[in-house]
Amino acid sequence: MSTTGRGLHGRVLDILGPEITAGEYPPGSVLRTDELAQRFDVSRSVMREVVRVLESMRLVESRRRVGVTVLPTCEWNVYDPQVIRWRLAGADRPRQLRSLTVLRSAVEPVAAGLAARNATAEQCAELTERALGMVAHSRGHQLEGYLVHDMAFHRVILTASGNEMFARLGDVVAEVLSGRTHHDVMFEDPDPAAVTLHVQLAEAVRERDAVRAEELTRQITVGALQELDILAP
Amino acid sequence: MSTTGRGLHGRVLDILGPEITAGEYPPGSVLRTDELAQRFDVSRSVMREVVRVLESMRLVESRRRVGVTVLPTCEWNVYDPQVIRWRLAGADRPRQLRSLTVLRSAVEPVAAGLAARNATAEQCAELTERALGMVAHSRGHQLEGYLVHDMAFHRVILTASGNEMFARLGDVVAEVLSGRTHHDVMFEDPDPAAVTLHVQLAEAVRERDAVRAEELTRQITVGALQELDILAP
DNA sequence: CGGGAACAAAAAGTCAGACTTATATGTCAC
DNA sequence: GTGACATATAAGTCTGACTTTTTGTTCCCG
Numbered sequence: 352m353s354t355t356g357r358g359l360h361g362r363v364l365d366i367l368g369p370e371i372t373a374g375e376y377p378p379g380s381v382l383r384t385d386e387l388a389q390r391f392d393v394s395r396s397v398m399r400e401v402v403r404v405l406e407s408m409r410l411v412e413s414r415r416r417v418g419v420t421v422l423p424t425c426e427w428n429v430y431d432p433q434v435i436r437w438r439l440a441g442a443d444r445p446r447q448l449r450s451l452t453v454l455r456s457a458v459e460p461v462a463a464g465l466a467a468r469n470a471t472a473e474q475c476a477e478l479t480e481r482a483l484g485m486v487a488h489s490r491g492h493q494l495e496g497y498l499v500h501d502m503a504f505h506r507v508i509l510t511a512s513g514n515e516m517f518a519r520l521g522d523v524v525a526e527v528l529s530g531r532t533h534h535d536v537m538f539e540d541p542d543p544a545a546v547t548l549h550v551q552l553a554e555a556v557r558e559r560d561a562v563r564a565e566e567l568t569r570q571i572t573v574g575a576l577q578e579l580d581i582l583a584p
Numbered sequence: 585m586s587t588t589g590r591g592l593h594g595r596v597l598d599i600l601g602p603e604i605t606a607g608e609y610p611p612g613s614v615l616r617t618d619e620l621a622q623r624f625d626v627s628r629s630v631m632r633e634v635v636r637v638l639e640s641m642r643l644v645e646s647r648r649r650v651g652v653t654v655l656p657t658c659e660w661n662v663y664d665p666q667v668i669r670w671r672l673a674g675a676d677r678p679r680q681l682r683s684l685t686v687l688r689s690a691v692e693p694v695a696a697g698l699a700a701r702n703a704t705a706e707q708c709a710e711l712t713e714r715a716l717g718m719v720a721h722s723r724g725h726q727l728e729g730y731l732v733h734d735m736a737f738h739r740v741i742l743t744a745s746g747n748e749m750f751a752r753l754g755d756v757v758a759e760v761l762s763g764r765t766h767h768d769v770m771f772e773d774p775d776p777a778a779v780t781l782h783v784q785l786a787e788a789v790r791e792r793d794a795v796r797a798e799e800l801t802r803q804i805t806v807g808a809l810q811e812l813d814i815l816a817p
Numbered sequence: 818c819g820g821g822a823a824c825a826a827a828a829a830g831t832c833a834g835a836c837t838t839a840t841a842t843g844t845c846a847c
Numbered sequence: 848g849t850g851a852c853a854t855a856t857a858a859g860t861c862t863g864a865c866t867t868t869t870t871g872t873t874c875c876c877g
Contacts, residue, residue: 358830360636384858394832396629399859400636403593407637407666415858416840429752430663433640454749457694461686516687519662591859617829627861632830648829649869824873831866838859845852 360400363391367401371410371421372434373441378423382411387419408434432522439526444534451527452579456572458520459508463552463568466511467561474511475557478504482553489546497541498532504549508568511556531578545574593633596624600634604643604654605667606674611656615644620652641667665755672759677767684760685812689805691753692741696785696801699744700794707744708790711737715786722779730774731765737782741801744789764811778807 367387376382388398402419405411409426413419428434429450438447470478484500505528506521548571555564600620609615621631635652638644642659646652661667662683671680703711717733738761739754781804788797 360830395858396632396831396833399629400633402858403633404636404640407640407664413858414840415838416842416856418857424748425751428664429748431640431661450747450749453694453698453747454691457691457750458687461690465686514683514686515657515662516683517690518658593859628829629860629862635829646829647869648867649827649871651828818877820875820877822873822875825871827868827870829866829868832864834862836859836861839857841854841856843852843854845850847848847850 359393360397360404363393363397363401364404366391368405368408368410368433369437369441371405372427372437374424374443376421378421380421381418382421383418384413410434435523435526439530444530448527448530449579451523452572452575454520455524455527456569456576458517459505459524459572460565460568462509462512462514462517463556464561464565465513465517466508467556467559467564469513470511470556474507475553477507478511478553478556481507482550485541485546485549489541489543492539494532494541498528501541501549502528504553508552508556527575531575542574545571548574592626593630593637596626596630596634597637599624601638601641601643601666602670602674604638605660605670607657607676609654611654613654614651615654616651617646643667668756668759672763677763681760681763682812684756685805685808687753688757688760689802689809691750692738692757692805693798693801695742695745695747695750696789697794697798698746698750699741700789700792700797702746703744703789707740708786710740711744711786711789714740715783718774718779718782722774722776725772727765727774731761734782735761737786741785741789764808775807778804781807 370376384395384398384402387401388395391398402411402413405419406413408428408431409422410428411419411421429438435447435451438444466474481500481504485497485504488494488496488500502525505524509521509524510518512518548567552564552567552571555567603609617628617631617635620634621628624631635644635646638652639646641661641664642655643661644652644654662671668680668684671677699707714733714737718730718737721727721729721733735758738757742754742757743751745751781800785797785800785804788800
């Protein structure tokens with residue numbers, strides 16, 4: 352699951368990153384490279400590489416004669432996939448999930464509208480296929496199978512939009528959907544209305560009906576938001 | 585302007601990063617750490633830190649016995665502010681500007697709707713102030729002054745939304761607006777209709793009219809998109 | 818002639834230690 | 848109290864030796 356794992360430096364990052372994003376060190380806290388190197392039992396070279404990466408994520412700032420200062424949340428590169436993963440795995444997971452779902456509700460409808468204009472025949476086909484897959488797994492405790500198709504469906508929509516900024520949110524949406532199934536309470540079977548909306552959306556894209564695609568996606572994301580409100584009002 | 589500048593490692597990054605994002609090395613190209621260190625006349629330690637940062641941006645991937653492989657564009661962390669800046673400064677600036685403007689058109693209306701619900705009294709006041717500032721600088725070659733208020737206006741909207749993902753796009757929007765004034769052709773004075781829309785938007789937020797705020801912002805962003813279409817059809 | 822196992826080379830990864838540089842802070846004179 | 852100066856500190860840099868992983872080749876055997 353963890354993308355980083357490769358190398359000693361990645362292992363340290365996978366411990367220190369989550370600690371920082373979890374807020375274990377309040378903003379302004381100062382860490383010393385030497386101490387960290389000692390704590391993780393790695394050389395200063397490795398520790399320096401870790402600090403550089405954390406710095407590029409704007410989680411910390413390294414200054415001479417001061418040390419490695421933890422930056423306030425508002426500075427963090429919250430779109431960094433790594434940061435998103437760390438935060439979703441941490442304590443403020445609910446807040447994070449809500450932020451991301453709101454982002455979804457803004458982006459996906461527009462993306463779907465563009466997809467209706469730009470999707471290739473292959474993309475239309477996969478969309479239909481995935482929607483049917485969702486239908487097939489919508490009853491009788493097949494949540495895992497349903498999730499696979501749901502994630503793929505939304506990824507295709509975002510990719511087919513033709514906008515690379517949208518496309519890059521595929522991973523984020525996948526994380527959100529996955530989290531809903533695995534971590535949060537999910538009813539035995541998915542909402543039948545939502546399944547229908549997906550089928551209709553695939554249809555709208557295939558028929559190049561941008562307005563309808565946008566509206567349908569808006570309904571899907573509104574549903575996702577309402578689901579959150581029920582869980583954590 | 586460059587955030588990185590600090591340290592020897594930052595200077596190398598400021599050269600190599602733009603080169604990669606400009607597509608000077610096609611995806612799959614292999615760079616060797618030693619050669620790069622030689623080229624930039626820095627030690628391998630410094631070069632390794634640079635590679636680590638590029639790796640965390642998913643611009644490259646470092647593998648043993650192979651070298652540092654340049655990744656295809658679809659892998660890049662295109663939301664990384666650094667990457668955005670590098671790309672905006674490079675050759676595919678127009679494409680990048682369009683992607684970001686489309687993103688704006690998706691996000692800002694929703695953000696404005698939320699801002700109408702969540703904005704504090706201070707934020708409402710600054711919004712009005714900035715709108716008036718835009719009016720004051722809307723005639724007679726005061727593009728710089730206009731830009732300052734325009735950027736601040738949109739940043740307040742995004743921040744006031746209360747969603748950190750939206751708030752973090754303030755820099756992106758600022759870059760887009762700034763680019764329009766500085767690099768691209770901009771008519772002598774801003775479109776009077778756009779100025780009016782901003783004044784009305786400040787009003788709508790102040791009056792907690794979320795629907796109207798959303799609709800007005802939609803008109804603003806549609807205008808921005810049309811402007812792009814005129815420039816690069 | 819084909820396939821697989823052993824081997825060798827190449828490049829990144831790691832470490833240790835010495836040295837440099839910037840800078841926050843304390844000290845002292847005025 | 849204020850300013851200049853000295854000092855200590857922690858990051859920054861460099862070098863060179865060593866380790867580990869992986870790829871590609873070679874060579875043996877079926």
